[in-house]
Amino acid sequence: MQNQQAGRVGDYVTPTTAKSGTSLGEKLKMAGAGGLLLVAGVVGAFTYFKSQKNVVLFENSTDQAGELSLNGKSYGSLPPHQHLRVELDAASYTLSFAAGATKLDEGTLVVPEHASGLGTVGYRAVYNLGGRKGLAVVTKYYGGSLKDSVVPFESSKRLVEVPRAELANVDETFPKSISVKKGQSYGSVVLVCHVDEEKETVGCPGW
Numbered sequence: 692m693q694n695q696q697a698g699r700v701g702d703y704v705t706p707t708t709a710k711s712g713t714s715l716g717e718k719l720k721m722a723g724a725g726g727l728l729l730v731a732g733v734v735g736a737f738t739y740f741k742s743q744k745n746v747v748l749f750e751n752s753t754d755q756a757g758e759l760s761l762n763g764k765s766y767g768s769l770p771p772h773q774h775l776r777v778e779l780d781a782a783s784y785t786l787s788f789a790a791g792a793t794k795l796d797e798g799t800l801v802v803p804e805h806a807s808g809l810g811t812v813g814y815r816a817v818y819n820l821g822g823r824k825g826l827a828v829v830t831k832y833y834g835g836s837l838k839d840s841v842v843p844f845e846s847s848k849r850l851v852e853v854p855r856a857e858l859a860n861v862d863e864t865f866p867k868s869i870s871v872k873k874g875q876s877y878g879s880v881v882l883v884c885h886v887d888e889e890k891e892t893v894g895c896p897g898w
Contacts, residue, residue: 745781745802745814748858748883750774753821757788757795769820772885774861781805781814788820796820798849816852817861817883819844826861827886828853829893833869835877839898843888856881865897 749759751769759766759775761784769775769788781804788796805814819826827843828851844851863882871878885894 744778746858748817751820752823755790757790760787812855815856829884830881831865832879862894
């Protein structure tokens with residue numbers, strides 16, 4: 692790693708002759724800059740690998756708690772109207788959601804292969820266990836003239852892909868403002884929220 696040498700104690704503590712013409716203050720600055728670069732590299736790598744993971748958010752839309760299993764592996768009990776975030780490898784999964792001997796939902800979940808590299812994001816989707824209404828993909832725009840949108844999940848559709856979303860939770864808070872690239876006049880944030888279509892309410896704070 693190219694910054695390891697700049698971080699050695701001897702580089703900024705041990706007295707040296709004036710061969711290089713570098714002062715103690717300059718060495719301290721260099722060591723500090725090297726440390727910042729190293730931290731930035733670690734944070735960048737962490738963010739990159741985190742973004743590459745495939746994420747499926749399982750929401751229990753039924754009125755009963757059930758046990759979720761994928762390919763026979765149990766992910767525990769999921770209470771009514773609660774969700775579980777799962778990171779999955781690209782593969783085909785046999786899904787079962789049951790309350791004891793009662794099947795609440797079952798089907799096949801396919802997590803496709805996604806291209807990797809800088810600027811790419813892994814597969815992102817929400818699986819609506821039970822298929823009941825009450826969830827929507829909500830997009831809020833910052834700047835520009837585009838209108839915010841609320842797209843409810845179809846009741847007959849279990850799996851809804853939400854590309855490039857973090858999907859940390861359902862009903863996350865919309866930020867008051869966002870940063871955009873230089874020269875860009877607007878941006879957007881996409882979240883998955885509980886909605887009441889009759890009352891026209893959205894569960895994400897800041898909407």
